[in-house]
Amino acid sequence: MPPSNRPIHARPQAMRNFRNEMRSATMSELTMPVAASPGRLDEAIAAFSRAIGPEHVHTDDATLAEFSDPYSPSSWDDYRPPVVLQPATVEEIQAIVRIANEYTVSLWTNSQGRNNAYGGSSPRMPGTVVVNLRRMNRVLEVNDELGYVVVEPGVSFNDLYAYVREHGHDVWIDVPDLGWGSVLGNTMDHGFGYTRYGDHAAAQCGMEVVLANGELLRTGLGALGAGDGWHVSKRGFGPSADGIFMQSNFGIVTKIGLWVMRRPDxxxxxxxxxxxxxxxxxxxxxxxxxxxxxxxxxxxxxxxxxxxxxxxxxxxxxxxxxxxxxxxxxxxxxxxxxxxxxxxxxxxxxxxxxxxxxxxxxxxxxxxxxxxxxxxxxxxxxxxxxxxxxxxxxxxxxxxxxxxxxxxxxxxxxxxxxxxxxxxxxxxxxxxxxxxxxxxxxxxxxxxxxxxxxxxxxxxxxxxxxxxxxxxxxxxxxxxxxxxxxxxxxxxxxxxxxxxxxxxxxxDHVADQFDWNNHALLRFNETLKDALDPNGILAPGKSGIWPKRLRVK
Ligand SMILES: Cc1cc2nc3c(=O)[nH]c(=O)nc-3n(C[C@H](O)[C@H](O)[C@H](O)COP(=O)(O)OP(=O)(O)OC[C@H]3O[C@@H](n4cnc5c(N)ncnc54)[C@H](O)[C@@H]3O)c2cc1C
Known part of the structure; x- marks a missing residue:
């Protein structure tokens, strides 16, 4: 446990007072995440094993270390997950989400899980199970005519580049400084690269998401269920939903479209x-x-x-x-x-x-x-x-x-x-x-x-x-x-x-800075969180957004 970093699941306006009150408290005196309850977790692990196969449910030290923040001390256990799950399909993710709801177990999803310098693969809250999507690594489409790609979460920039070359496509993908991260995971955390489409969140078009209740959603023109315009126009009909699934904890994203450059002369x-x-x-x-x-x-x-x-x-x-x-x-x-x-x-x-x-x-x-x-x-x-x-x-x-x-x-x-x-x-x-x-x-x-x-x-x-x-x-x-x-x-x-x-x-500290009109933006995010994820199972604390059960009133 890092010494001055006890988990504080408080609304920002209460945060400073709460911190002062709790300065000398031990972790067990604070809001204890339900997810950390060992009995519930054991039952959940058994159910996860049945759903995705025991060989994809990891509790060994080496794997838990691999999926912890590589840039923090090995002796710190706050950010070490108790279990790492590696599903291979959308259906397996849906099964995981349903089990997590049943046992009130928290899930932290990443794609390659190489968010180094920002916490790596580690979850924000102790006791949170990591869902790592490296096994979902198919490039689903590279469209030379319209200049876009469609990928599953585990596809790394290295993978996508190799695929484009191997299949003779005429597009240039966009990459950040390191090629091992995932195209989708990097985009979800507002990451960027250095071509014409370097702003990945801006280049993203069309998304598939598993919601906290297990339902599958397609955004934009994907909701039409007909035609092939999903990845060419960001606007469907009504509000644009894609942005709310980035840097948030409202869903698990299973596919994205991303615009790429045509090869220049x-x-x-x-x-x-x-x-x-x-x-x-x-x-x-x-x-x-x-x-x-x-x-x-x-x-x-x-x-x-x-x-x-x-x-x-x-x-x-x-x-x-x-x-x-x-x-x-x-x-x-x-x-x-x-x-x-x-x-x-x-x-x-x-x-x-x-x-x-x-x-x-x-x-x-x-x-x-x-x-x-x-x-x-x-x-x-x-x-x-x-x-x-x-x-x-x-x-x-x-x-x-x-x-x-x-x-x-x-x-x-x-x-x-x-x-x-x-x-x-x-x-x-x-x-x-x-x-x-x-x-x-x-x-x-x-x-x-x-x-x-x-x-x-x-x-x-x-x-x-x-x-x-x-x-x-x-x-x-x-x-x-x-x-x-x-x-x-x-x-x-x-x-x-x-x-x-x-x-x-x-x-939390960064979220606390966005305090215009008594944290209207954070309160809006919490309203969405409570509506979309009433049991609070998805990524508690991501971007300072805590579910109701873990917020200090
Ligand atoms: C030396 C160095 C250089 C770097 N250079 C850059 C750079 O040029 N540009 C840059 O952007 N970053 C850079 N980084 C930061 C980071 O390493 C990259 O952004 C990396 O791509 C992030 O890891 P990832 O792609 O595996 O994302 P992940 O770790 O898989 O995901 C990142 C976060 O996105 C969310 N997320 C991931 N998958 C999902 C999903 N399926 N559904 C919902 N939410 C999800 C989660 O909150 C997760 O924590 C650098 C880091 C280092 C150490």
Whole structure:
């Protein structure tokens, strides 16, 4: 149990008082999840075994460890599930849901379950059973004509890429920095990649969901039950339901459609550097018009010098002393490597004459920043070998998955390295990027963390993601990183910035920041939760949404 993280299933408005009252309470004195009752769980496990086969019901230590947060200490049991279920069909999921209702057992669904830096596969609440959907791994459709794919939950980005290549399809999928995550799971947590369709939640179209009562729902045009328009138009008739199943606990999603790019004739892998830390403001101002008018069609990502240094290096080799990497070491790295204070990758796609003109437009937009550089490497869209040889930053903008970015974990030099992310959204303006940069950078300096950041740009907003590295077997280091995040989240909120995604440890805290009109949004979510899942079996606590039976009145 992490020391200052007792489960508190309180409404946010009551949360602070409740926390004070309960400061010295032990876990057993708090609201005890019904799901943790061992008798009920044993009966449920027997029923799960009958429903999906005992070989797919895992209670052994190795599997439970595999499906726990890989970036927290092995000694912590809060986030370790008691059982992992791996169903293979929609019908098996429906059976699991019915059993969970019967025994009031809580379920936490993931797809690949690699939500690392946000809790991995771990459930939010102790005693919650993990339902992992890796075995449901069929690519159901790749449509070249209309540019979409349809996948089951277990399909990873690596799987989808291999399928597209093997079957000779003419589309480029979108991938995040690591290829092992699931297309569906990443989309459910509002994850993103780096092509034209990098915003996965925005690219998602048409969904199939098992509801908490076991019923099967199809959204949008899927509800028509006729024709094949399910994945081409987001709107059906009436309210659009898809969004409420993301970052929520209202259903188990079993299929999604996702829009993908047609293969472009040409791809330019572009790279910009700017020399000064404050140049990030001018860079953002210069690129916003090009993002808004579609000259730059993808989601560029800009890394600071520390992030560039940490990728593929070990701290012990760079700065073999305790504490932060000093400014002079970063200066030396920039001089030696040619890196800037900020380093941005971007993509241009299309016919040759168009990408050439667009690259010239990027060059001219950046030219006024002293010491800036712009490089563009032009490749034919059908030259997969050349694209695959680009290295990770160039590859992912062309939808080619990679695992090489995982080398960033070597930085700490620990046997079990870990990190947690602070992931703040701000308007895409120079003044705002400086504001969020200053909040996080200054807090890092105060608390002794290196300021390592990647910022993803969309036409209207940016996502400022800072990475806090630690030795994951050091409970004090991990707890300190969580506490640091909590504090900075409040500072960011005071400046008007929100987290787009959160580690399970501080999901309630993030939900607590969204308090307009006495938490009207959270109360709306709770109303939906109580209506859709009256027994409160699905993912208690996801995004701060607790079912009635676990809420403190
Ligand atoms: C070095 C590094 C780099 C990373 N880079 C990126 C990046 O570029 N972009 C990015 O987005 N992330 C990134 N991440 C974060 C994370 O690893 C990925 O987002 C990853 O894809 C998430 O894991 P997953 O796809 O297996 O999702 P899962 O773990 O399967 O699911 C994530 C969450 O979605 C919900 N969910 C999943 N499946 C279902 C379902 N069937 N029904 C209902 N809800 C469901 C659950 O709440 C679950 O916890 C990075 C992490 C690391 C460590």
């Amino acid at each position: 040409f791809y330019i892998y572009g790279f910009i550097t700017v020399p000064q830390p404050d140049d990030i403001a001018a860079l953002v101002e210069a690129l916003r018009p090009l993002l808004l008018d579609g000259t730059i069609p993808n989601q560029p990502e800009v890394f600071n010098d520390f992030a560039a240094l940490a990728e593929g290096a070990k701290k012990a080799d760079v700065w073999p002393n305790p504490g932060r990497v000093p400014a002079e070491v970063l200066d030396g790295f920039r001089k030696k490597s040619g890196a800037g204070a900020w380093n941005l990758r971007f993509a241009l796609y299309g016919r040759e004459e168009i990408v050439d003109v667009n690259l010239a437009a990027v060059r001219s937009a950046i030219a006024h920043i002293p010491g800036s550089t712009v490089n563009g490497q032009k490749l034919r869209g059908d030259d997969r070998e050349a694209i695959e040889a680009l290295g990770q930053p160039g590859q992912v903008q062309a939808g080619v998955p990679s695992m090489s970015f995982l080398s960033v974990m070597d930085w700490v030099g620990a046997k079990k390295p870990g990190h947690v992310c602070l992931s703040s959204i701000a308007p895409l303006r120079g003044a705002d990027v400086l504001k969020i940069r200053d909040i996080v950078r200054d807090a890092c300096a105060e608390y002794g963390y290196d300021y390592g950041t990647g910022i993803t740009l969309s036409p209207r907003h940016l996502t400022h993601i800072s990475t806090l590295f630690y030795d994951a077997e050091d409970p004090v280091a991990v707890r300190s990183a969580y506490d640091f995040c909590r504090e900075v989240i409040v500072k960011a909120r005071e400046a008007g910035f929100a987290e787009y995604r959160a580690h399970i440890d501080f999901m």
